[in-house]
Amino acid sequence: MTSSLARKLEELVGRGKVFSSDSELLCYSYDATPLVSHRPEAVVRVTSEQDIAAVLELAAQEGLPVTPRGSGTGLSGGSVPVKGGIVLLTTAMNRIIEIDADDLSVTVEPGVITADLHAAVEELGLFYPPDPGSMKISTIGGNVAENAGGLRGLKYGITGDYLLSLDLFLIDGSKVHYGTKCVKDVAGYNLTKFLAGSEGTIGFFSKIVLKLIPKPRTKKTFLALYDDILDAARTVSALIARRIIPSTLELMDSVTINCVEDHVHIGLPRDVAALLLIETDGHPEVVKEEAAGIEAACTASRVRTLRIAKDAKESEELFTARRNALTSLARVKPTTILEDVTVPRPRIPEMMETIREAAAKFSLRIGTFGHAGDGNLHPTCLTDERDRDEIHRVEQAYDMIFQRAISLGGTISGEHGTGITKSKYLPQLVGPKAIEVMKRIKAAFDPEGRLNPGKIFPEPME
Amino acid sequence: MATSLNADEIAGALATLDIHDYGDVLQCMRCGSCLPHCPTYRTDGIETQSPRGRVAMIKAVIDRRLQASEEFVEHMYHCLDCRNCQTVCPAGVKVGELVLEARHRIEEHTPQPLLKRFMLGSAIRDQKRLSRYLTPLRAYQLTGLQKVVRRSHILKWISSDLEFMEALLPTLPSRPLAETIPDVIPAVGKEKGRIGFFLGCAMNLVFAEVSRDTIAVLTRSGYTVVVPKGQQCCGTPNIAEGERKVYREMAEHNVALFEDRDVDAIVCDCAACGMELKAYRETLAPVHRVAHRAEAFSAKIRDVSEFLVAALGPEITFGTIAEKVCFHDPCHLRHGQKLVTPQRELLRRIPGVVFSDIPDEGQCCGSAGIYNITHRGRAMRILEAKVEAIDKTAADRVVTSNPGCFLQLDYARKHWNREWSLSHISQLLRSSLERGETMQ
Ligand SMILES: Cc1cc2nc3c(=O)[nH]c(=O)nc-3n(C[C@H](O)[C@H](O)[C@H](O)COP(=O)(O)OP(=O)(O)OC[C@H]3O[C@@H](n4cnc5c(N)ncnc54)[C@H](O)[C@@H]3O)c2cc1C
Ligand code: SF4
Ligand code: SF4
Numbered sequence: 096m097t098s099s100l101a102r103k104l105e106e107l108v109g110r111g112k113v114f115s116s117d118s119e120l121l122c123y124s125y126d127a128t129p130l131v132s133h134r135p136e137a138v139v140r141v142t143s144e145q146d147i148a149a150v151l152e153l154a155a156q157e158g159l160p161v162t163p164r165g166s167g168t169g170l171s172g173g174s175v176p177v178k179g180g181i182v183l184l185t186t187a188m189n190r191i192i193e194i195d196a197d198d199l200s201v202t203v204e205p206g207v208i209t210a211d212l213h214a215a216v217e218e219l220g221l222f223y224p225p226d227p228g229s230m231k232i233s234t235i236g237g238n239v240a241e242n243a244g245g246l247r248g249l250k251y252g253i254t255g256d257y258l259l260s261l262d263l264f265l266i267d268g269s270k271v272h273y274g275t276k277c278v279k280d281v282a283g284y285n286l287t288k289f290l291a292g293s294e295g296t297i298g299f300f301s302k303i304v305l306k307l308i309p310k311p312r313t314k315k316t317f318l319a320l321y322d323d324i325l326d327a328a329r330t331v332s333a334l335i336a337r338r339i340i341p342s343t344l345e346l347m348d349s350v351t352i353n354c355v356e357d358h359v360h361i362g363l364p365r366d367v368a369a370l371l372l373i374e375t376d377g378h379p380e381v382v383k384e385e386a387a388g389i390e391a392a393c394t395a396s397r398v399r400t401l402r403i404a405k406d407a408k409e410s411e412e413l414f415t416a417r418r419n420a421l422t423s424l425a426r427v428k429p430t431t432i433l434e435d436v437t438v439p440r441p442r443i444p445e446m447m448e449t450i451r452e453a454a455a456k457f458s459l460r461i462g463t464f465g466h467a468g469d470g471n472l473h474p475t476c477l478t479d480e481r482d483r484d485e486i487h488r489v490e491q492a493y494d495m496i497f498q499r500a501i502s503l504g505g506t507i508s509g510e511h512g513t514g515i516t517k518s519k520y521l522p523q524l525v526g527p528k529a530i531e532v533m534k535r536i537k538a539a540f541d542p543e544g545r546l547n548p549g550k551i552f553p554e555p556m557e
Numbered sequence: 558m559a560t561s562l563n564a565d566e567i568a569g570a571l572a573t574l575d576i577h578d579y580g581d582v583l584q585c586m587r588c589g590s591c592l593p594h595c596p597t598y599r600t601d602g603i604e605t606q607s608p609r610g611r612v613a614m615i616k617a618v619i620d621r622r623l624q625a626s627e628e629f630v631e632h633m634y635h636c637l638d639c640r641n642c643q644t645v646c647p648a649g650v651k652v653g654e655l656v657l658e659a660r661h662r663i664e665e666h667t668p669q670p671l672l673k674r675f676m677l678g679s680a681i682r683d684q685k686r687l688s689r690y691l692t693p694l695r696a697y698q699l700t701g702l703q704k705v706v707r708r709s710h711i712l713k714w715i716s717s718d719l720e721f722m723e724a725l726l727p728t729l730p731s732r733p734l735a736e737t738i739p740d741v742i743p744a745v746g747k748e749k750g751r752i753g754f755f756l757g758c759a760m761n762l763v764f765a766e767v768s769r770d771t772i773a774v775l776t777r778s779g780y781t782v783v784v785p786k787g788q789q790c791c792g793t794p795n796i797a798e799g800e801r802k803v804y805r806e807m808a809e810h811n812v813a814l815f816e817d818r819d820v821d822a823i824v825c826d827c828a829a830c831g832m833e834l835k836a837y838r839e840t841l842a843p844v845h846r847v848a849h850r851a852e853a854f855s856a857k858i859r860d861v862s863e864f865l866v867a868a869l870g871p872e873i874t875f876g877t878i879a880e881k882v883c884f885h886d887p888c889h890l891r892h893g894q895k896l897v898t899p900q901r902e903l904l905r906r907i908p909g910v911v912f913s914d915i916p917d918e919g920q921c922c923g924s925a926g927i928y929n930i931t932h933r934g935r936a937m938r939i940l941e942a943k944v945e946a947i948d949k950t951a952a953d954r955v956v957t958s959n960p961g962c963f964l965q966l967d968y969a970r971k972h973w974n975r976e977w978s979l980s981h982i983s984q985l986l987r988s989s990l991e992r993g994e995t996m997q
Binding site for chain 1: 581583584586587588589590592593602603604605607610613614617622623624626628629632647648649
């Protein structure tokens with residue numbers, strides 16, 4: 096059964112690139128975000144810039160919405176086509192066009208898988224630090240659109256920090272190029288940086304140039320267990336006070352630790368209140384010095400046990416707990432709802448306290464883990480989408496958590512984006528004037544509001 | 558596959574999956590972690606060919622948001638049941654098994670074509686009978702006609718699929734193994750114990766010599782091997798096609814057959830059979846009269862490598878085989894039985910063997926039962942990727958332990974003119990042990 100839209104698209108880009116059967120539309124109605132889905136009218140897997148232009152032009156003629164999509168691992172509903180229309184799939188545009196080892200940059204198509212990029216550049220002794228948990232399947236296009244972070248964010252920054260230049264298709268099918276390969280480039284407004292985190296609402300990236308750095312020579316990993324979560328928080332402050340910026344500084348609370356132990360049995364004591372995973376990397380001399388500092392900071396903050404990896408294998412073992420955090424939480428109940436509130440580092444204990452209160456107040460099971468180094472926390476609610484009452488309580492708990500994050504000077508999203516799920520909190524965070532300015536910017540790029548509609552801005556009340 | 562569909566009944570039948578053990582469909586959090594590991598997603602790159610998509614489709618049929626149409630049924634048959642997704646899924650969703658369960662419920666509510674009923678209901682049940690069906694094929698190979706046909710490409714002319722089937726087929730042994738061996742084969746030297754041997758259909762009828770090697774290694778390791786006569790198919794083909802009635806009868810028969818033989822373990826040299834026999838404890842659980850006996854039976858099943866890694870003690874001398882070797886993990890061994898180390902450890906014990914892992918080692922070869930015949934195009938693309946990965950190891954020999962994988966890799970070797978040779982792990986172990994004996 097081919098719709099007339101699908102037929103027209105096939106005429107433009109050829110058969111085999113257009114999907115429109117019932118099951119195909121169903122399979123592009125969701126991403127990794129719980130509880131949101133909507134079917135598109137057609138899906139096109141573009142393979143070239145000509146394809147992109149042709150589809151956008153047809154969509155313009157027909158007045159149809161267009162939603163860019165990478166691998167669909169987004170956690171704020173970014174690639175869910177809430178207004179129907181066409182889904183523009185980037186996964187077939189997955190060539191690494193050039194690795195410039197002399198000038199430390201890499202040029203890719205948007206559908207390149209993050210981990211494939213890592214492998215390709217590391218083979219040449221180079222390094223692309225952003226490492227979101229989903230890196231084995233997320234696309235670079237999706238990473239740029241969500242300005243994705245990762246475990247190495249604290250020391251090395253996030254996707255946007257590595258973005259040098261972009262080729263962008265506007266919704267009318269015209270193409271613009273922003274930025275250069277130069278690390279310094281102040282010509283005109285810096286639209287390149289602005290596009291990092293634009294959530295597929297401003298334009299469709301067709302080519303992306305990213306900055307690379309040399310690969311760190313060595314690293315050292317620590318796992319610190321605490322009887323009191325405040326001691327873990329004190330360690331974070333103690334590290335910063337010693338001017339140490341670890342490459343990884345991850346936190347897990349007791350709910351998460353116990354779920355991990357249930358699932359992978361790695362011998363973590365059941366009664367610890369929190370753990371920190373700490374890693375430092377770089378020149379061997381520096382690593383040695385920082386490692387001593389880390390040990391001292393942990394001891395000064397009343398660490399219960401400190402495990403230090405002797406080699407790469409032991410370091411991997413210490414990462415096991417953190418790598419299995421979400422995994423283990425996800426097995427407990429059918430529905431797992433994960434958020435990414437972020438607060439200034441010194442406010443982490445207060446934020447953790449509010450999360451605990453919210454769980455108690457609304458009788459919910461919430462495990463929290465996250466990037467303690469940059470204040471980005473993942474309170475993860477273990478629930479069941481069939482239980483309407485509980486889902487309602489989950490919403491109330493997150494309301495409470497988001498309010499608190501805002502009042503602590505933090506933000507509603509550290510890395511997953513606003514999308515559909517957090518748009519209702521945005522006005523409160525940034526204020527009405529900022530929303531108005533953002534809307535004017537959006538209109539300048541997309542006057543008809545057809546590119547990824549229904550995202551970022553709260554829908555006006557009916 | 559199905560002939561005419563009753564969409565409504567199927568949706569109703571699927572609805573109870575929620576409370577079923579095969580991984581609650583709701584448990585899928587759509588994280589996409591399974592996508593890069595699924596062979597069909599890797600070849601096609603679209604969501605309908607992914608584990609996440611398959612769960613979404615099943616869930617939508619249950620919720621009546623998607624018709625249980627011909628298209629849905631086709632999607633259920635696109636899965637290879639390689640279970641790679643099950644190894645990686647953080648939430649513990651068993652997509653491969655879920656798809657099999659969906660097939661079963663579709664088939665139950667759909668009239669089945671006669672030939673399929675015959676194949677699954679009668680032909681495979683009795684290995685003697687199955688062997689008779691293969692007789693014309695054997696004659697065809699013996700008369701030399703096979704060579705003529707292969708050379709003249711006459712088959713290409715008639716139908717490309719037939720030609721493919723023909724290329725896939727090895728030379729069949731003149732008699733099935735079961736007819737040529739006694740049912741108790743004594744241990745060599747001092748007896749350490751008695752074990753059963755489950756002789757799968759493909760091993761018995763096609764790879765008789767390989768299973769002969771397996772038995773030889775088992776007896777040399779000090780065990781008396783019992784091969785009860787009258788074994789029936791383990792039931793894998795039935796499960797794959799959604800058939801359960803004959804499956805249960807055969808499974809019950811096999812459980813009973815080994816029950817009276819007083820064996821400590823039951824060894825199997827076909828990964829697919831091994832996985833299925835280990836699953837009897839679940840598949841027979843609803844049948845009251847055998848449930849606990851099936852549990853005991855499954856607990857005794859050991860893959861050949863799993864058993865030998867402990868059984869071949871320090872008293873055994875391995876002879877040198879100076880080769881670069883890699884192991885192709887059958888999916889039903891690695892993902893189905895979660896066995897990764899025993900086969901590697903065994904190969905590393907052979908002096909002279911330089912072992913290396915195949916990049917992306919958990920990937921399927923595309924054989925998947927009869928998938929390479931029913932979905933040939935896709936299976937070939939999966940196989941091509943496998944061969945490229947094998948090339949990267951520069952191995953002299955590829956070792957595996959499943960007849961389907963063996964046929965598929967053997968086809969690849971000839972089709973793409975590869976230099977490496979191919980062995981079942983039992984073949985390599987036997988040569989090494991024999992060399993070890995002459996050394997002493
Ligand atoms: C298990 C798991 C762990 C995760 N861990 C992290 C983490 O550590 N850090 C983190 O930041 N995120 C994380 N995420 C969230 C998610 O993986 C990221 O947001 C990722 O960047 C999405 O990439 P994608 O290819 O899946 O994009 P999609 O989900 O397909 O799309 C995301 C957004 O990008 C837009 N888009 C995609 N391609 C283009 C393009 N070419 N042009 C314009 N817009 C485009 C889409 O319209 C959409 O708005 C995680 C998700 C999961 C499921
Ligand atoms: S099946 Fe498992 S790995 Fe795949 S999307 Fe669902 S939860 Fe994730
Ligand atoms: S069993 Fe294999 S083919 Fe089927 S969904 Fe899982 S990974 Fe894909």
